[in-house]
Amino acid sequence: MATVPSFIPESWEMYDMIQAFLQAPSYHLFVEVLLILWIFKLLFFSKQYAPESVLTEKEKEELIAEWQPEPLTPDVPDDHPVLQTMEKNMIHGKPGKYVIIGDKTCINMATLNFLGMAGNxxxxxxxxxxxxxxxxxxxxxxxxxxxxxxxxxxxxxxxxxxxxxxxxxxxxxxxxxxxxxxxxxxxxxxxxxxxxxxxxxxxxxxxxxxxxxxxxxxxxxxxxxxxxxxxxxxxxxxxxxxxxxxxxxxxxxxxxxxxxxxxxxxxxxxxxxxxxxxxxxxxxxxxxxxxxxxxxxxxxxxxxxxxxxxxxxxxxxxxxxxxxxxxxxxxxxxxxxxxxxxxxxxxxxxxxxxxxxxxxxxxxDPNMLVNLRENCEKVHEKLSQIEGMMVVGEPIAPIKHLRLADLDMERNLDINTLQKIADHARENGVALTLARFLESEEHKLPAPSIRVSVNSQLTDEEINKTADLISQACQAVLPKEA
Amino acid sequence: MNIGTATSDDNPTHSYLGSRGIWITYVLIVLIAHFMLLSVPFLTVAMAWSLTNVIHCVITYFMLHVTKGTPWGTPEQGKARMLTQWEQIDCGQQFTPTKKFLTIVPIVIFCLASFYTKYDSLHFIVNLAALGLSVIPKLPQLHGVRIFNINKW
Missing domain, CATH: 3.40.640.10 (Type I PLP-dependent aspartate aminotransferase-like (Major domain))
Structure with missing residues (x-):
C-alpha cells in the first residue's frame, strides 16, 4: 500500500459519520430540530408583509396640524436697500462708453467692455x-x-x-x-x-x-x-x-x-x-x-x-x-x-x-490694443495720485481696484465708504461699481474696492475728467486729516 | 435591473438579490468555495465544513448587515443611507422569497457542517455562533434595530 504523506489528514467513511449522527449529543440534535422547524415555518407558515408605518394615524394628523407653511416669497419692506438699489441703478439704452443711469449720462467705468465691442x-x-x-x-x-x-x-x-x-x-x-x-x-x-x-x-x-x-x-x-x-x-x-x-x-x-x-x-x-x-x-x-x-x-x-x-x-x-x-x-x-x-x-x-x-x-486694427494699454497706464497713474486711496494691480491691466489706503476693522464700513464715493462720482457723471463677492463663499475674500474698468475708446480728456471726478468724490467722502 | 432606464427603480438593492440566476449563482459560489477548502491538503473534512460555514456567515453578515446605503452607486441620493442591505431588500418587506432563501441557506450549511463534523462539540459551538451572527440580524423583529447603537451611523 502506498504511504500517504503525513500532512494529508485521513478521510472519513460515510459509515463512520452515520454512526456519529446516531451517537450525536442530544443538545446538538435539539438545536438542529429547532432549526429545521424554523425552515418549515419560513417555507410554509410565514406570510409576506410590508413593514408598518412608524407613525400612527393620530401622530400623522398632529404633525400635519403642527406644520406652518413658509411664505412663498419673503416679506420685504418697500424701502429695502436692494429694491432701492435696483430702482437707482436702472439703465436705459446700451452700456457702451457712456451709459445712461436713470436720466443721467455717465462715463462708463463699470462694465468690462475693454475694447468697446459691446455697442460697436x-x-x-x-x-x-x-x-x-x-x-x-x-x-x-x-x-x-x-x-x-x-x-x-x-x-x-x-x-x-x-x-x-x-x-x-x-x-x-x-x-x-x-x-x-x-x-x-x-x-x-x-x-x-x-x-x-x-x-x-x-x-x-x-x-x-x-x-x-x-x-x-x-x-x-x-x-x-x-x-x-x-x-x-x-x-x-x-x-x-x-x-x-x-x-x-x-x-x-x-x-x-x-x-x-x-x-x-x-x-x-x-x-x-x-x-x-x-x-x-x-x-x-x-x-x-x-x-x-x-x-x-x-x-x-x-x-x-x-x-x-x-x-x-x-x-x-x-x-x-x-x-x-x-x-x-x-x-x-x-x-x-x-x-x-x-x-x-x-x-x-x-x-x-x-x-x-x-x-x-x-x-x-491691433491699434485698439495699444490704445487700451495707454489708457490703462494713464488711468493707473491718475488714480494712484488720489490721496487716501490705493490702486491695486499692474498699470497695463484694464481692471483697477481702488481700495481705501486705511482699511477699517469693519468690512461693511469700508464698503459703505466706497459706495458713497461711487454714488458721489455718479452724481457728477462717472459710473463706478464696487467689486462684489458672495462673501461667505469666497476662498479668500479680497479687501473691498471700487472696480474701475478701462475702455480703449476713452480720450485723454475723458480720462482726465474721470480721474478728477473720482478724486473729487474721494475728497468729499473721505474724512479730512486733521 | 435596468439601471438608468426610464422605468427603473433608483435603488438596485431592492431587487437584485431576487433577480434571475442570482440564487443559483450564490449556491454555486458557496459550493466552489467549499470544494476549494476541501482540496487544501492540511484541512480535515470537519475543518473544511466549519470553515465554509464560518466564512459564509461572516461574509454575508458584512455584506448584508454591516454595509449600508447603496454601494452600487445609484441616483437615489442617499435615501437608503441609514439602512443596511438586508433592510433594503424588497423595499423592507418581510418573509419575501428572497429573504426566506437567504435565511435558509446558512441554516442548511450549519446542518451539513454538523453532520460532517461528526457532531463534535467544539465545532458545534463555533458553527452555532457563526450561524447566530448570520441569522439573528435577519429576524423581522430586528428590522431597523441597532443593538447598543452598533453600526448606527
Whole structure:
C-alpha cells in the first residue's frame, strides 16, 4: 500500500459519520430540530408583509396640524436697500462708453467692455443679420441638434486666433473654466491653485472633488514648496503617484487683484515637477499682447507650453459664452466630459457671429490694443495720485481696484465708504461699481474696492475728467486729516 | 435591473438579490468555495465544513448587515443611507422569497457542517455562533434595530 504523506489528514467513511449522527449529543440534535422547524415555518407558515408605518394615524394628523407653511416669497419692506438699489441703478439704452443711469449720462467705468465691442455698430449689424437668418436660440446642446455652422466657424476662428490646434465653445463664460477643471481633474487628483483666483475657478475646483493645495497669490516660492512636498509624498507612495494627476490652475490676469501671473516661472515649474498647467484668461484675452492673444503673447511664450487656456468671450470680445483652447486631444476630451458643453444649450448663433466679428475687428486694427494699454497706464497713474486711496494691480491691466489706503476693522464700513464715493462720482457723471463677492463663499475674500474698468475708446480728456471726478468724490467722502 | 432606464427603480438593492440566476449563482459560489477548502491538503473534512460555514456567515453578515446605503452607486441620493442591505431588500418587506432563501441557506450549511463534523462539540459551538451572527440580524423583529447603537451611523 502506498504511504500517504503525513500532512494529508485521513478521510472519513460515510459509515463512520452515520454512526456519529446516531451517537450525536442530544443538545446538538435539539438545536438542529429547532432549526429545521424554523425552515418549515419560513417555507410554509410565514406570510409576506410590508413593514408598518412608524407613525400612527393620530401622530400623522398632529404633525400635519403642527406644520406652518413658509411664505412663498419673503416679506420685504418697500424701502429695502436692494429694491432701492435696483430702482437707482436702472439703465436705459446700451452700456457702451457712456451709459445712461436713470436720466443721467455717465462715463462708463463699470462694465468690462475693454475694447468697446459691446455697442460697436459693425458687431451689432453682423449679429442682427445672423438673427434674421437663424432666429434667437440654437434650440439644443451642441451634441443634440444645437450645432450650427457659425459655432464651428467661431471655434475655428478662435483656434486660429490663439495659434492652437482646437478650441471648444461654451455658452456661458462662468461655466467655461468651471466645467473644464472637473473634466480633467477628479477625486484623488491634486490641484495647485493660486489663492487669489476668481469665483468661477473656485467653483470648478469644488466640482472636481480633487485635493486643493492653495499657494499664496503669485508667490512662486510658496508654489515650489508645495510642489516639492508633493514630489516627496509621491516618492513615498509611487503606486498612488502613478494614478494621481497634478494640475496648476492660475488666472492670466487676476480679476480680483488686477495683476498678471508670472507665466515663465510657472512654465519652468510645470516642466520641472511634471504638472499640467491650466490658465484662465477671461480678463487678458483680447487685452494683453500685441495682437490680443493674452498672457502668452505678453510674455512671448508659445501657447503650446500651456495645457489648457480658457477664456470668456463676455469681456473684451463683448459677446457671450467662453472657450477653451489647446491641443486637439486635450480639447476633444471636453466634448463628452465638459458638463457645461454637454448639458447646456449652445451659444445663440447671433452671439457667435458677433464674437467672430469682434475677433476680425481686433485683427484688422491691433491699434485698439495699444490704445487700451495707454489708457490703462494713464488711468493707473491718475488714480494712484488720489490721496487716501490705493490702486491695486499692474498699470497695463484694464481692471483697477481702488481700495481705501486705511482699511477699517469693519468690512461693511469700508464698503459703505466706497459706495458713497461711487454714488458721489455718479452724481457728477462717472459710473463706478464696487467689486462684489458672495462673501461667505469666497476662498479668500479680497479687501473691498471700487472696480474701475478701462475702455480703449476713452480720450485723454475723458480720462482726465474721470480721474478728477473720482478724486473729487474721494475728497468729499473721505474724512479730512486733521 | 435596468439601471438608468426610464422605468427603473433608483435603488438596485431592492431587487437584485431576487433577480434571475442570482440564487443559483450564490449556491454555486458557496459550493466552489467549499470544494476549494476541501482540496487544501492540511484541512480535515470537519475543518473544511466549519470553515465554509464560518466564512459564509461572516461574509454575508458584512455584506448584508454591516454595509449600508447603496454601494452600487445609484441616483437615489442617499435615501437608503441609514439602512443596511438586508433592510433594503424588497423595499423592507418581510418573509419575501428572497429573504426566506437567504435565511435558509446558512441554516442548511450549519446542518451539513454538523453532520460532517461528526457532531463534535467544539465545532458545534463555533458553527452555532457563526450561524447566530448570520441569522439573528435577519429576524423581522430586528428590522431597523441597532443593538447598543452598533453600526448606527
Amino acid at each position: 455698430p459693425v458687431v451689432e449689424a453682423e449679429a442682427i443679420s445672423t438673427l434674421k437668418k437663424y432666429g434667437v436660440g440654437s434650440c439644443g446642446p451642441r451634441g443634440f441638434y444645437g450645432t450650427m455652422d457659425v459655432h464651428l466657424h467661431l471655434e475655428e476662428k478662435l483656434a486660429k486666433f490663439m495659434n492652437s490646434e482646437e478650441a471648444i465653445l461654451y455658452s456661458y463664460g462662468f461655466a467655461t473654466i468651471a466645467s473644464a477643471i472637473p473634466a480633467y481633474s477628479k477625486r484623488g487628483d491634486v490641484i495647485f491653485c493660486d489663492d487669489g483666483v476668481c469665483f468661477s475657478i473656485q467653483k470648478g475646483l469644488v466640482a472636481s472633488r480633487s485635493k486643493i493645495k492653495w499657494f499664496k497669490h503669485n508667490d512662486m516660492d510658496d508654489l515650489e514648496r508645495l510642489l516639492k512636498e508633493q514630489s516627496q509624498e509621491d516618492k513615498k507612495n509611487p503606486k498612488k503617484a502613478k494614478v494621481t494627476r497634478r494640475f496648476m490652475v492660475v488666472e492670466g490676469l487676476y480679476l480680483n487683484t488686477g495683476d498678471i501671473c508670472p507665466l515663465p516661472k510657472l512654465i519652468e515649474l510645470k516642466w520641472k515637477y511634471k504638472v499640467r498647467l491650466f490658465m484662465e484668461e477671461s480678463f487678458s484675452f483680447g487685452v494683453l499682447g500685441d495682437t490680443g492673444k493674452g498672457v502668452t503673447e505678453h510674455f512671448n511664450v508659445s501657447g503650446d507650453e500651456i495645457d489648457l487656456i480658457a477664456a470668456s468671450l463676455e469681456n473684451a470680445i463683448g459677446s457671450s459664452g467662453g472657450f477653451c483652447c489647446g491641443k486637439k486631444y486635450v480639447i476633444d476630451h471636453q466634448r463628452l466630459s465638459g458638463l457645461g458643453y454637454c448639458f447646456s444649450a449652445s451659444l445663440p448663433p447671433m452671439l457667435a457671429t458677433a464674437a467672430i466679428q469682434s475677433l476680425k475687428l481686433i485683427e484688422e
